[in-house]
Amino acid sequence: MGTERKEDPSKDIMSPFDDVFEFGSNDSVTYKDNETSANHRHSSNHNGDRNNLSSGSGSNDNHSFSKTPMMDNDISKFESVEIFENSNSKDISQQDITTDTNVKRMRFATLRNHDGKSLGVDRSKTLKWANENIKKAFQDEKNITEEEDAARRNRASELRSVYFNLPLPKEMKDEDNRPIMSYSRNKIRTTKYTPLSFFPKNIFNQFKNFANIYFLILIILGAFQIFGVPNAGLAAVPLIVIVILTAIKDGFEDSRRTILDMEVNNTKTHILDGLENDNVPFDHVSIWRKFKKANTRLMMRFFQFLSEHFTATGKEVRKERKLKEMRMKKSGKGLPRNSLESYQSYRPSADLTRPSLDYVRPSLDYDNVTTNFTESGEKTATLLDKNLPLRPECKFKKNYWKNVKVGDIVRVHNNDEIPADLILLSTSDNDGGCYVETKNLDGETNLKVRQSLKCSSNIRTSRDITRTKFWIESEGPHSNLYLYQGNLKWVDSDSNIHHTEPISINNMLLRGCTLRNTKWAMGVVLFTGDDTKIMLNSGVTPTKKSRISRELNLSVLFNFVFLFFLCLIAGIINGCYYNRKPESRDYFEFGTIAGKPATNGFVSFWVALILYQSLVPISLYISIEIIKTAQAIFIYLDVMLYNAKLDYPCTPKSWNISDDLGQIEYIFSDKTGTLTQNVMEFKKCTINGVSYGRAYTEALAGLRKRQGINVEEEGQIEKEGIRIDRDTMISKLESISNNSQFDPEKLTFVSKEFADDLDGSSGDIQQKCCEHFMLALALCHSVLVEKNEQDPTKLDLQAQSPDEAALVTTARDVGFSLIDNKKNIIVLEVQGVQKEFEVLNILEFNSTRKRMSCIIKLPPKEPGGIPRALLICKGADSIIYSRLDSGKNDENLLEKTALHLEQYATEGLRTLCVAQREIDWNEYESWSEKYNIAAEALVDREGELDKVSELIERDLILLGGTAIEDKLQDGVPDSIALLAEAGIKLWVLTGDKVETAINIGFSCNVLNTDMELLVIKSEGDDVADMGNNPESVVLNLTTKYLREKFGISGTEHDLEQAKKDHSVPKNDFAVIIDGEALKIALTGDDMRRNFLLLCKNCKAVLCCRVSPSQKAAVVKLVKNSLDVMTLAIGDGSNDVAMIQSADIGVGIAGEEGRQAVMCSDFAIGQFRYLTRLLLVHGRWCYKRLAEMVPQFFYKNLIFTMTLFWYGVHNDFDGSYLFEFTYLTFYNLAFTSVPVILLGVLDQDVSDKISMIVPELYRSGILRQDWNQTKFLWYMVDGLYQSAICYFFPYLVYRRNMIVTKNGLGLDHRFYVGVPVTGIAVISCNMYILMGQKRWDWFTGLFIILSIAVYFGWTGIWSSSLNSYEFFKSADRVYSTPAFWAVLVVGIFFCILPRFTFNTIQQMINPTDVDIVKEMWADGAYDSYPENYDPTDPEQRKIKRKSLNNGPDLFEGEFDPNIAVKGGMAGDSALESRESVIVEEIPMDSYNKSKEADETLKWVPSSSSGVTGRAPMRSMDSWPEGRRSMNQSRVRTSLDRTRENMLASNQLDNRYSVERARASLDLPGLTQAANLMKKSSRS
Secondary structure: OOOOOOOOHHHHHOOOOOOEOOOOEEHHHHHOOOHHHHOOOOOOOOOOOOOOOOOOOOOOOOOOOOOOOOOOOOOOOOOOOOEEEOOHHHHHHHHOOOOOOOOOOEEEOOOOOOOOOOOOOOOOOOOOOOOOOOOOOOOHHHHOOHHHHHHHHHHOHHHEEEEEEEOOHHHHHHOOOOOOOOOOOOOOOOOOOOOOOOOHHHHHHHHOOHHHHHHHHHHHHHHHHHHOOOOHHHHHHHHHHHHHHHHHHHHHHHHHHHHHHHHOOOOOOEEEEOOOOOOOOOOOOOOHHHHHHHHHHHHHHHHHHHHHHHHHHHHHHHHHHHHHHHHHHHHHOOOOOOOOOOOOOOOOOOHOOOHHHOOOOOOOOOOOOOEEEEEOEEOOOOOOOOOOOOOOOOEEEEHHHHHHHOOEEEEEEEEEOOOOOEEEEEEEOOEEEEEEOOEEEEEEEEEEEOOHHHHHHOOOOOOHHHHOOOOEOOOEOOOOOOOEEEEEEEEEEOOOOOOEEOOHHEEEEEOOEEEEOOEEEEEEEEEEEEHOOHHHHHOOOOOOOOOHHHHHHHHHHHHHHHHHHHHHHHHHHHHHHHHOOOOHHHHHOOOOOOHHHHHHHHHHHHHHHHHHHOOOOOHHHHHHHHHHHHHHHHHHHHHOOOOOOEEEEEEEHHHHHHHHOOOEEOOOOOOOOOOOOEEEEEEEEEEEOOOEEOOOHHHOOOHHHHHHOOOHHHHHHHHHHHHHHHHHHHHHHHHHHOOOOHHHHHHOOOOHHHHHHHHOOOHHHHHHHHHHHHHHHHHHOOOOOEEEOOOOOOOEEEEOOOOHHHHHHHHOOEEEEEEEEEEHHHHEEEEEEEEEEEEEEEEEOOOOOEEEEEEEEEEOOOOOOOOOEEEEEEEEEEHHHHOOOOOOOHHHHHHHHHHHHHHHHHHHOEEEEEEEEEOOOHHHHHHHHHHHHOOOOOOOOOHHHHHHHHOOOEEEOOOEEEEEOOOOOOOHHHHHHHHHHOOOOEEOOOOOHHHHHHHHHHHHHOOOOEEEEEOOOOHHHHHHHHOOOHHHHHHHHHHHHHOOOOOOOOOOHHHHHHHHHOOOOOOOEOOOOOOOHHHHHHHHHHHHHHHHHHHHOOOEEEEEOOHHHHHHHHHHHHHHHHHHEEEEOOOOOHHHHHHHHOEEEEEOEEOOEEEOOOOOEEOOOOOOOOHHOOOOOOOOHHHHHHHHHHHHHHEEEEHHHHHHHHHHOOOOOOOOOOHHHHHHHHHHHOHHHHHHHHHHHOOOOOOHHHHHHHHHEEEHHOOOOOOOHHHHHHHHHHHHHHHHHHHHHHHHHHHHEEEEOOOEOOOOHHHHHHHHHHHHHHHHHHHHHHHHHOOHHEEEEEEEHHHHHHHHHHHHHHHHHHHHOOOHHHHHHOHHHHHHHHHHHHHHHHHHHHHEEEEEHHHHHHOHHHHHHHHOOOOOOOOOOOOOOOOOOOOOOOOOOOOOOOOOOOOOOOOHHHHHHHHHHHHHHHOOOOOOOOOOOOOOOOOOOHHHHHHOOOOOOOOOOOOOOOOOHHHHHOOHHHHHHHHOOOOOOHHHHHHHHOOOOOOOOOOOOOOOOEEOOOOOOHHHHHHHHHHHHH
């Protein structure tokens, strides 16, 4: 697994996905004489040229990263400890420390810039607040390369030394005797702005938009009279409004982050006070910092004032604060002092009620120097030095997280979050262990054990820690959550011997974790703020921009080019005009403005630029901002997206990318907490060949659905039967024994047959087997108990994993209750009687062993005899079966159990086997000696323990198996099915193990039993012939799968073809890959391309055991390589990098944490809400904006081009055809509201139909509604209509010089501009109405009002003397019949081409929406209720007939006859190109045939034999089963057992013959045949 160490890592940079390389595994500890100290001085860990972890003296010091400096003090002098490979030093015997850590060390490769600083490290957020970073002030995210981001995350070579209670060496100080190191502060800031930087930074960011710069330049030009702008101030209003509104929006969004940051930074923790920390310089607050803090306080008070006076919640807070102040004044107490940096900081800390451990010390004897001993009785070294004086003034004091510094000693209490990355020194447990919850880091909810260092485990109080002196030599910060290496060093003052204890990740408490089931833990701070692992995994927060907005730049560029040519033409013609002599102008103009014709042409160019500026409409940007804000509000107000349990609506965080929700093609989902509820429920078990338990799982429902069964009806019948059985079982259990811990409400294991057998109804043997099985579950675990706060008579279970909790809980429910779990004693209440069991050893579970064992001491068979030992082992079924004793286990029993486990796995349950072995006492004692030696090993301890465990975990006797359901969130399978019908592909990226991911894959129907699972792994016996190294294995596997399964070779051409293909894969293949193989698959162009093409062609992809950075890498690979829209969804901090990398990031606000919410773009309460968010709101937002944008360009082109046509007749001299107010009000009042309402309210179909017909979503994936071709057609249409608008009135006036009844002429340019504007305004609004899919009174009213405003304003303004030459124009123009005639004719000819085209297209080649709307009009969807949501478990499901799954669905022409015939024809219908037939199917109408229905129909009844189900037919009577058996070449013993069990109703014949296929051995894919093979080899 490791790679050879390089001399200079900077010369051979590893891929950012090559997480680790390995040090030598046979390192041992030696000690050097003091004489060699001069050669091993410690050099600064900030030297820019230090890129490796070398000793500096040619020695192979793999634990001492750099030589320890001489200490300039009188106490002692010491040397560093060197660790050599295969060292046989004579001083090895002097070693006297032990450790629980594995000495095999790993670290990251790294990249650094020349000044030694990190690249791109920015403030970021963790835990329950935000995991959101901001970019540097003026740094664009796109400028950060992948290598720079890798370097930012991996800085392991930036070595650091942390000293406690020791002066720093001279090399680590500057000339002023101050530390030269500069560490990140623990104060985090996720805001983009501060009160001081808001205005300049926000203005700078806004004017990075080229359009804003363009409009600013035009405003500046307009201020000069030479360019002829009538009112420059009025022209600047639109830009000013846009900038102000955008700034208000940005400030509002940022203010929420600011308040959240302050809550985080002002969280309380306990820091040792009284000792100087020399590792960091004194934090001198400069005048500038004081000024910034004052501004921050002022701003926060301003926000507080607004909140307390204008919001209901704020008013309540203000009222409570005032009452508290009054009470404290009456009591004579002063108000608590506010922190200078705190916002609302006089809320009392929850820690006020917790007494400090320093004041409850029972003894006044401060001399707590004790001696540790190993299990073999050898003395161990300790940090405590009895020669050091007591420091009673040193105490732990409450302080803020933001004040935590590197080198501080921090004490964390139970249920508190870890404020920084700590080295664990001691805990309240005498063994130095503690439990931490790492859900915020890796998404795993199980508790993990962390062990303090052996040398410091006896430190108990603040006085103890002050009597220690040590220093830590550590690697630099990096993002790998599972690896760390360092050394803690100290000197024994009595013997002057140097001691070193290695530090691993198991000795660390990481920021983001929560301390559980431990009173307190004490540690020294190593990494703070941005250097902590959780921060390094959070990634750089990108500034996201929607696809339409990005592609809009191309449209704007086209208009810029078009505008340039218009201005160029105007300048050339005007210059030529001034060059002609003589002209009549010579008698009216006294020279020209510019003097020369060429100069006049140049000025005319800029005049034309100002005149035609609306071609690039500034109002478009403010309109888009308004539309997207309104869309975000509608999403927030949608009650169908509201989670009542959490009181949480769908909350848009990024308002400017809502249209991207309608174009998503790939969804990347986490598993734990996203698809699942983090709840494990024990459902079934098999004991002595008998299956117990009744459940109707999601995977079973999906399987039955694929068989054509009405799962809604079957599920209701089954659930009613489960309810009846549950009541029966509860009554039976209560009659068997008085179980003090039994809670009927929490019972998940339902089997009345088990209760009967536990009572002896099936005989004594089965009763004993059931009792022994449950007793084994109650003993083999590491679960702790604590009293329930509400009911002290009840005990709560605290387990390291939810699976273990489910097993122990079920044992408790059936009468085997865990009462206490001490160090080596387990107290159980067995059928109402308390019993004690002595635990001799616990062999812990790990990902390599995949099993856990405990050894229980049994009393001798005869009094005074030799005791015995019983080993109970539980683990993965394949692991247990491979360790069974083939001679002592009944073959038929093994086959029955294997078939039961296979059936459980098919139902999506997580299977586990339980076995035992009785051990002779002498054998146990001999083994125990070997185990103790392995437990004290300093080299490869875990490997040694595994080897010793192998010696005793063999020759097992099988007891049975269990099946646990990892509860899915409500509606997850239905949501995934709907998204698949919409053409969206779902990939699951999880940090969990392969077995768990596969079970969830089946449960949520991402995987099904028809699939072949293509396994990609880097090592194993079954891939030994695929290559000599992991890289070649992965490459050969992917190449093989591509050629054999899909007929492609993985070339660049294949990738280009893949980019064009947006269809859903029609095959039944799924990719399963683990983290190690994925790390390889993401390195190298060929490897990445093969992996991507393989995954794209498969129906499902599961990536297991992946790190947060790997999740982000997969998302970027798909997004950048395939040019598709991606969405990532997760709930934990480990999902932050993935969420930030995707085009859309969705965070789930879980019940126990909302880590991903603040860094997401949208936050929802459950996964199922994602379906409505995409299919309804996403689709609406996309279609609205896709229609609104070209409409906006079109309407501006009409009006602007009329000025150009007018320029033909005035030689482009820059004069206006319209009265100047028309130019302002055209976009402001005449045409703005209808197009905005189109973008806000338009609906092509209702939300109900969007959910019923998810295939309509595919138009967004194919980008059919917005593209540059559509934009150009709208521009052509606008160009045509502008000619109509200008030349129709022009021709009318040109021929007859119309006059009014009083004889006055209408030949003034402003008078001609009135009908030109009228035609443009009315035809434009009618055109928008034609493009609108939903006509209602509201939008119709505003279209009428917009037209009325044109007529009204013309009349009102022309009645004012301020209109000058426009005075009385309305009265004179409106009174002429020619005006109304040309208005009607002009509008007709403007609208005619588009109306004709739309009508013909709808008749000859209707779109999908046209067809669905016709079906809706015919009543095809009347049976569906309003707000129908098939993912809502509370709503009744209504089946529909849908011809989906075709690659070209909703593409091309639609033939209703073919579709209708195909609907009854079966598979041929699936090949239809345009197959939008959706209709209700009665729930009882599904019949393959009368005979088939009789054989498949299954109705549970109370007449059950063994399993509690209705009698079932044998496999021979089932056509599919009979064919399967006939196709088998050889009938094995397992086949006969299967057939007999089906015939005797011991197996469920609904699905037992269906099994998924795997290309390679795959853990978690339980198949009976494979289990029996392993059993035969054991």
